Amino acid sequence: MFQFAYRRSPDQDRSSPPRHDVVVVGAGPVGLTLAIDLAQRGRRVLLLDDADRIGEGSRAICFSKRALEVWDRLGVAAPMLAKGVQWQVGKVFLRDEQVYRFDLLAEPGHKMPAFINLQQYYAEAFLVARAGELPGIDLRWKNKVTAVADRGGHVAVTIDTPDGPYELEASHLVACDGARSPIRAMLGAAFIGETFEDQFLIADVKMRAEFPTERWFWFDPPFHTGQSALLHKQPDDVWRIDLQLGRDADPEVERRPERVRPRIERMLGHGDFEFEWISLYRFQCRRMERFVHGRVIFAGDSAHQVSPFGARGANSGVEDAENLAWKLDLTLSGGNAAALLGSYDAERVQAADDNILNSTRATDFIAPHSEYERMLRNVALGLARGHEVGKRMVNAGRLSQPSLYASPLSTPDHDAWDAGPPPGAHLRDVPLGDGFLTDAFRAAGCRFTVLRDGAGPEVPGAAVIDAAASPLFAARYGTRPGDAYLLRPDGYVAGRFRAAAAGAIPAALHRARGAA
Amino acid sequence: MTLRTESRFADPDAAYRLLVEAHRKIDPEHGPALDAALVLLLANHIGDPAVLADAIAVAVKVVSPQRQ
The missing domain is CATH 3.50.50.60 (FAD/NAD(P)-binding domain)
Structure with a gap:
């Protein structure tokens, strides 16, 4: 193409x-x-x-x-x-009953969607x-x-x-x-690392469908008994379908369209689709x-x-x-x-x-390693029908979040903070001016940047963004006037400083640049 | 009911994993005994027969073959 x-x-x-x-x-x-x-x-x-x-x-x-x-x-x-296709809601079904629902971006004021x-x-x-x-x-x-x-x-x-x-x-x-x-x-x-024994069929099918743009995951669905299934929308009326096939499936047989078609027909309830792609995987971590x-x-x-x-x-x-x-x-x-x-x-x-x-935890939950793990998984699913304790143990994939780095480039907090991204965390977006903080960071050149709540001293070698005008900044970053975050060129937090500690910013910048 | 069934672990996946890892370390034939030991230890830790009775009632419903 x-x-x-x-x-x-x-x-x-x-x-x-x-x-x-x-x-x-x-x-x-x-x-x-x-x-x-x-x-x-x-x-x-x-x-x-x-x-x-x-x-x-x-x-x-x-x-x-x-x-x-x-x-x-x-x-x-x-x-x-x-x-x-923008989406943020996922649903998990046990058989034909919804047992869990998540919303990935409940926080307003971000330029970019959750996914x-x-x-x-x-x-x-x-x-x-x-x-x-x-x-x-x-x-x-x-x-x-x-x-x-x-x-x-x-x-x-x-x-x-x-x-x-x-x-x-x-x-x-x-x-x-x-x-x-x-x-x-x-x-x-x-x-x-680890290779997982279960095989999964991944099919991209083209069809007109009215399913919502949500991630739908089934354990033991009526159309694919004893296994799991995933349905997710892509552009151009293409839908990603994952079907768990178990350990003993023969990949050469299972990837044949005449073998795959009836499985998908059972899932969708009709045969009005074309295959864009079919493949079989064993996953590794x-x-x-x-x-x-x-x-x-x-x-x-x-x-x-x-x-x-x-x-x-x-x-x-x-x-x-x-x-x-x-x-x-x-x-x-x-x-x-x-x-x-x-x-x-x-x-x-x-x-x-x-x-x-x-991803290992999720894969093990979806494809249990032993009879005990299958039993534990099924009991958790059973508890999820009506009990919060089970719902939060149901693991059909915990979606990608940036990690919090324990980094040699970070300067640990000296002051007390009760909100905001700590050193080693990524920048959290807020509305700012006509756009967003992420726009201001880009406009400042994606370099070392002092992100301030209000005015403050210049720091040689760093750009400055004053975010005091943002209606969400102070709450989301836990700042008071004069406080500042030092951002790295990738937007991660190198350190943060109450107004009285602003004199420590140049040393934090020195450290974040990898200087001895 | 005095049994608390809201999710109480900050990281439920980690708690789930502890059980999985514990069972991976022992012979599967000793699995039920491991679980029984855990039940007795945790029931004693809670120390309230009413909570234990509530938990038994919920658990029996979950494992009984008829869907409620």
Whole structure:
């Protein structure tokens, strides 16, 4: 559907390997987000992809508010929102009875919705279009990395193309090359975790339907006895359907359309649909021990993999990219590489563990490991019919939320705060002026920013946003006039200070920049 | 009824997981005895026969095959 052209690069005709500051491998959502963020910070980025088209099929569909806030900063949220389906309500059914309902964004005053559903190929197409607007990005299709070697001062990269191989050097190489990362294999790095035995059928079907735009999950539905099912709307009248098939299903048989069709007909109560995609999965939750290997850095599925219950795959990859972009930028400007890239590793390993924990719990609840766990799950579901204690134990996926980082870059609270995001938490949006705080952060340049309640002293090296005029800021951030938050270039809180402690902000900025 | 059935754990998933992990560590044939030991310990911790009687009434309804 989205086809691009291989073009020969002048690099392929040079007598010695050219040097690039940053080489990003893999033009998926993570690699594209990273490249765009770096290019907007003034960096030149070489982005390589082994294919020349955007892959179709059933991959990520749910994009979180945090991912949309990142993409808004990168100038690409508007087309995503225009095309995507907004949703925030989820319902869980036991057999044909609703036992649990959640609303993901009860808080008003955010620019971005809780979630949109959008086929990954659309998200990638919008990102590719945005990348094409930025002269700092050199995107090369049909460029397959076949070897990487850390030479101490740089990474030597060998690339195969339709015109044959060539070589170049990278100051830093970021592997965004997916769960089966060839670069991870080249480094011989382990990727360890849990494989779940149950198989799941994922089908994208095209049909006209009047179901609401909510996430519907069934345990033991009448149309698929003893298993689970999920229904979720995508743009273009496409619906994502997940059906649990159990451990012993034969994938070759189960993915045949004549086998899948009756199952979906039972679910929908009619046969008026076409298949856009059918695939069978066994899920895994695993991660690399560390994401930074000298000058080779891993981001997205190459570094960590989760089951899909919770929309924690692509969204956490986008969060990796935003976490890494400003640190790599500062490193290339002569910043403290060990502290900055070390904090990427520390923070995103925490996030990966958080995502793995949550998606493992959900997957185990949906597909119990043993007779005991099945019995415990069914009793919890039974209790959920009428008792709050059971409802909150029913786990059909806890949806992606940004993690709270215990970070070496954060300055711990010195004052008492009874509201607001603590150090290591992400910026919480509020209305401000004609727009939102996230707009003001973008306008200030997505750099270190002092976010104030009213006037206060200048801090060299940081932008300033005065949010006192926002009707929600003081309550949502727990501030009194003169108080200030220090935000990092990714919008995370580096520290916060009551008016009397404003003198501590420069030291907190120094620490957040990774300085010793 | 004196039994509290509103959700009381800050993180119910973590509490659920504790039970799962406890059972993963023992031989499945000892599972019912583990649960029985937990029931006796927790019932004693609550220390109120009226609450125990209420809990028994709810639990019997949940596990009985007829849907209420």
